[in-house]
Every structure is written in C-alpha cells, then in structure tokens.
Amino acid sequence: MAPWGSGQAGWRSFHCRGACASHPQRLRRLPVSTIETIQRVAAKGDGVTESGRHISMAAPGDRILPDGSIEPGPHHAVPPCRHFSRCGGCQLQHLNEEALSQFVYDRVVHAASGQGLEAENVGDVHLSPPMSRRRANLRAMNGGGRPVIGFSEAGSHKLVDLRECHVLVPELFALIAPLRALLARRKGKYALDIELVLTDQGVDCAIKGLTLEGLEQTEAMLDFCRDHGLARLTLDQGYGPETLWEPDPITVTLGGAPVPYPSGSFLQATVDGENALGAAAKEWLAEARTIADLFSGLGTFAFVLADPARVLAAEAARDAHLACQQGAGRNLKPIKSFHRDLFRNPLRSEDFSRFDGVVLDPPRAGAREQVAQLATSGVKRIVYISCNPSSWARDSKALIEAGYILQELRPVGQFRWSTHVELASLFVLKAGD
Template identity: 40%
Template sequence: MAAETVTIEKLGAKGDGIVSTPDGPVFVPFALPGERITIARHKSSGTMLALLEPAAERVAPACRHFGPDGKNGTCGGCTLQHLAAAPYQAFKRQVVIDALAANGLDCPVDPLVTAAPGQRRRATFSARRTEGRIVLGFSSPESHHIVEIEECPVLSPALFSRLPALRLLAGILATGTDPFRIAVLDTETGLDIGFSGLKPPSEKRRQAATRAVIAVKGIARLTYEDEIIVEPVRPVLDIAGTKVNPPPSGFAQATLEAEEVMAGLVAKHLKSARHVADLFSGYGTFALRLAAKSKVHAVEFDAPALAALDVAVRNRQGLKAVTSERRDLFRRPLLPRELAGFDGAVFDPPRAGAREQAEELARSKVAKIAAVSCNPATLGRDLRLLVDGGYRIERVIPIDQFLWSSHVEAIALLSRVR
C-alpha cells in the first residue's frame, strides 16, 4: 500500500473522515474535515500515517486508550474524542437531520441533549484468559484484539471501580483462551453482572464465584447466560419512585440522565392522553412514568421484562391502571381497531425500528405519538410512514448517551392532523 497525501472533506455517519477519490470515498478513522494527512489506503479504508495540518477543531483526547496511538492498542469504545465539543454536538445533530432528509422529511430538530463523562451505568466488556491472567477491556475496531483499559472517562465511577471484581470473577469462571463478554449494569443495590460466551462453568467454579461475590460486596447478582449463579440482593432500578427488579440481560438505557430526559419529553407530549399504548415497553421505562396520569397498556415480547413490570406495578400504589400483553410486534403489530381505545402511544423498538407497527399506527386515529429510537435511519423510515398517514412531526430531539461515539438517539413527537 503506497502512502498518499489527502485532505479530509467531511465526517461520515460513523465518525470517520471521508475523502473522495476516483475509486470512490475512502474512510479514515480519527481524521477531521480540513485536515491534510498522509494515509495508507486499502480499498475504501485509510490508515492515517501522518497528520500534516490539523484542524482547528482537533482537541487532545480525554483517554489514554483513544486513537491509533492509544495505550495497549486502539479502544473501540469511542471514535470522536479528538473533536471539540461544539462541532461534536453539531455532528450528532446532523446525523439525525440527514436520516430524516433521506426519507424526505424536513422538520424542526432541536440541539443535541448532551452527555457528560462518568454517566454510563451500563457496559459490555470483552475479556480473555491469557498467560495465566485475565485481559479485560474493549475490543479494537473491527478486531479481536482486546484493549485492556486502565482508565475510562465514560463509565460511571461506581462501575469502573469494580473492574478488579470483574477480573476476579472472570478468573474463576473462565477456562480456555476464547474471548467472552461481561455485561454490567450499575443498579441501586449493586452491580448486575452477566457472563456470556464462556464454556459452562463447573459446579466447583460456580461455588467459588459465589464465595467471591459475597466476599467482595457491591454485587447484586451474577449470572451465566441469564442463569442466576448467585443473587445476594435483587438488582433494583428506581423508575420515578417505582422499584423494578430487572431480569438478567434486561434492556436498560445506558445512562440514567438520558433516560430521564427521554421519559420527560414523552410524558409531556402525552400529558393529555387518558389511555396510552406503550409499545416495545420493556419493563416499564415509560409505562411506569406515564401511569402517574394515564392508564397504560404495555406491549412487549420479552416475558421476563413483562413479569418484572407486573411485579413492580403490584408493589406500587398511586398509579393508574397498567395492563400488559406479551406480543411480537414485528409479526403481530397492534391493528387500528385495537388502537381505537388509545389517544396516545409511545414506541421504543430495537435498532431495526418498528416498520410494521408504524404502518398500523399510520392507519389509526391515535391523537399523539412519541417515537423513540436508537437508530436515526430506521426512525426516519418509520416517521415517513406516519407522516404519509396524516401525522405532523412537531419536534425531533437528538439525545446523546454514548459519549464520544457516533451513536445518537432521537425522540420524535407527532400529532394527528388529518
């Protein structure tokens, strides 16, 4: 691969610098618009060899593991630590604007709701046993190499401080040298830790892990492939005053701060609704807040999540009626006749979006809808269906809870106009 000097033209949706060539665009990680750099090119990928003229927006990264010169390798957790705050925020907002425009939508998009260091309460680590020790951290981009982290400005201090406990448990449970994953959620009562990708641990190793969990304290639950090994205390999340025991591998927003912003926006938009459909409800992130003023019907396919919601509702007084239904909304979306009794709806689907349900909502008479998404591309597609069905987009709010990554969430608030 011969070296060549190029000038970066813009940032791509994944945070890479882009330069146009006769062979098509070339994507260069850690490069910013306006920078002259020397790269080695392989097809559509470029590796920065030298930074000849840095952009004014370039800043020193916050973490020693970031970038091509990162300690122990390039951590794949962040992609944009080298970009100053204002252009970083503008970039994330533009990702949402571009996704809407790709679907022919021109509507108001708010400034980015920002994230701060130290807020991440949920993370999935990569780990591997090697040479008698455990390497734990995050994988390099498009690589199986694990960057062992010695700092992480993104993680909550409570979560980061427990990394020695994760290494201890990994050393007990892991056999062989294959990589595995450790999912961690920081809850009110301690860490909820889930191992996956391991060979099934023996009874002896399970007992040793149990003793270790009890000894180190600060751990609420330890699971292997969603099977509980030990649970000294149930993990608890406080959702607007309702205590919820999330199931193993249950979905939680990455930061509590973003969750509260999103829930507040949804609740304000649907404040006049008497009966709300919460679609893809999980264990009640929105339902439990909306139930302060509205009757709520929560629809979700994950049975453990619905069970957790039902228990939480039974143990909380003062809420309006909350009913639930287990249903695959991709295969069996709620139809217009089933939506007839609702004057409000919120949907928060996985990254694939909610095409099937959006099609049925577009044919319904639901007065107000809040669409929550972790994927602007599928959000734009789903909003196009709703707009074509007679809804107006009042606001779109981009929300950052994956600091210094290219990921951005968004909420769209819609009202039926015809």
C-alpha cells in the same frame, strides 16, 4: 444547530508525521490546492473533505496535508483515554463538545432529510456526560497467560485490556481489576462474555462461559461477590444463566418507581439519557389520559407517563413484561402490562381508538409493521423514540404519507463518543384528518 464556532481547542500533544502547525515554513511552500479541509464527520466517524476523501481521526476544520498528515483545527480535541483509536468502545474522542453535538445533530437530521422529512422544530442536542454509562458488555480471555478484560479493538477480535475508561460509571469500572485478579487464578484457556449493569442495589454481573468446578471454586466465587458488594452474580456454564448470588431482589428505578430487573433485560445506557427521552415523552403527551406504550420493555416510559394517564404497556420479552407487571402492582401505578410480539402480531389500527397518544421505542430494526397500523389509526399524537435514525426515518415516512406532521425532533447522544445516536420525535395528526 448553531454554526461552527471559531474558538481554538487546547492541545497537550498531537502527532502529524512531520507536517503540522509547528512547521509554518513547510506549509507556505505547499500549493494551496494540495491541502484539503475536513468539512464534516461521516456516520462511521471518519472526517470527510470537500473532495469526498474519508480521513480517520480527523475533525471538522482539520487540514489534511499532502503527505496525509493532519493539521489540527479548532474542533479537534485531545482524546482523554489512552486506549482511544485502538478500543472499539469509542470512535469520536477526537471531537470537541461542539463537533460532537454537531455529529449527533447531523446524523438525525440527515436521516430525516434522506426520506424527504423535515421537522417543524429540531431541539438542541442532548449529550450524556463522561463516565455515565451504566451498562456494558465486555469480553475476557487469557492473553499470553494473563487475563485480559475489555472491549474489542476496532474492526478486530483482539481485546483492549482496559486500564481506564471514560464512559463507564465508576462503579462498573471499579470491578474490572478485581475480576482480572479473580480470573488470574484460573488455568487453561477461556473466552468469557461479561455483562455489567448498575442497579439500585449495586452492580449486577452476568458471566457466560465461566465454569465452576468443585466446592472450592464455588466458595471462592461467593467470597468474591461478598467482598466486592455485588448485587447479583449470574453464571452461564453452558446450560443457560443461573443466579449464584443475590442477597436482595434487584430493582432499577423507572419514573421514580423501583421495578424488578431480570438479568439481561434492556435498559437505557445512561440514566441521563433515559431522563432526556422520558422528559420529551412526558412533555408531548402531557394532555393524554390513555396511552399505549409499545415495545415497552421494563416500562421505561410507562412509569414516567403513568399518573395521571392510564398506560397499556405492550412487550414481547416475557421476563420484562412480568417485571413491568410486578412493578406496576407494587407501586400502585395505572399500568396494564400486555405480553405481545408486536413484530409478528402488531396492534391493529382499530385497537388505538381508545388511546389519546402512543409512545413506541422499538429495537434497531424499527417497527415497520406496527407503524403501518399506526398510520391509519387516527391517534392524535405519536411519540417515536429510536436508537437508529435510518430505520426511524423509513418508518416516519409512512406516518407523514398518512397525514401526520413531524412537529418536533430531539437528537440524543447518550452513547458519548460513539457513532451510536438516539432521538425522540413527535408526530401530530393534521387537523381534519
């Protein structure tokens, strides 16, 4: 990663409680030793000074004055959203592009070095652009007699009523105001979970906790779906999710192939991030003709890698497994979908003898048991995609100890302005092992 730049960020406003660059005389009268500079951003988003102090909402290069106020440095940006600092959806809007990239880079590289790992090559950071998040989990409740829909405040159960959002794709954000108007007609208390996902056919909306009483409310909900062009509406009224509206079967396109999308299934947060991760896997496994895709989900990587390779896609979630199977059949892809819980029953080392390469993308907990089998499998190339650098580093250490080389590491920040970081990595078995 390139060292910090020296350019100054533009400012619209910045409040620093009376001590900032607009008070140069005051700064000159202060002993230098009482002023500290932010050196880096910690994992949870706080700026860290040379003495180890953690300062909220501070960016690298900011100066912390004796009264605790912040003098903005060259990497401090004006947050674009009015809700920032209250809304728990973003933690890093005060960082400019360079500082944000550096944060993602540091999270990945420091996780590796913490386990004694060093990649032969660390690629450039890939950041997804603003307004690219295609899935979101929101909360809704009637606050003070009116509906409130949004993300929880940072460290609180209170909700921020979203009036703007710079991470969601416009199609998702555009549905929040109509949902607010729909809920305004309801009486009594409620607390709802709302999942919004942008699919090939439009917005898939799943609501948990909303009860429809009688024909009038049901018809009003169907009118809402029709008027706002929903691709699907799923309601959980206390007895499990049920589809109320779905004019056409819903799909998501993976590797150019439309694949059925079961409600609630895992999907990469942005198409941009999915493409970056998929491109890495495809590049690194370009010569492989047989590939095992572990924790495959709907087939996010299987559909990218299939043709010319033949892919075994192993997944524990039954709905996702069946969707992958159907998608492979409809699109005539050489993918064999395999229903298996890789936590309780990982593929054994001897099972990998027929594969040229492996790609795995486990949940945040990592894949300790499966990686232990991979480490002694002798498979030549392993692509490990991760949404948690800490569990990835723990698992990776087992591969290194078994004779693999961490050949390349690519940090990915598809959860823009969030402390949530992803990565793609390539492990290659040493010659002779």
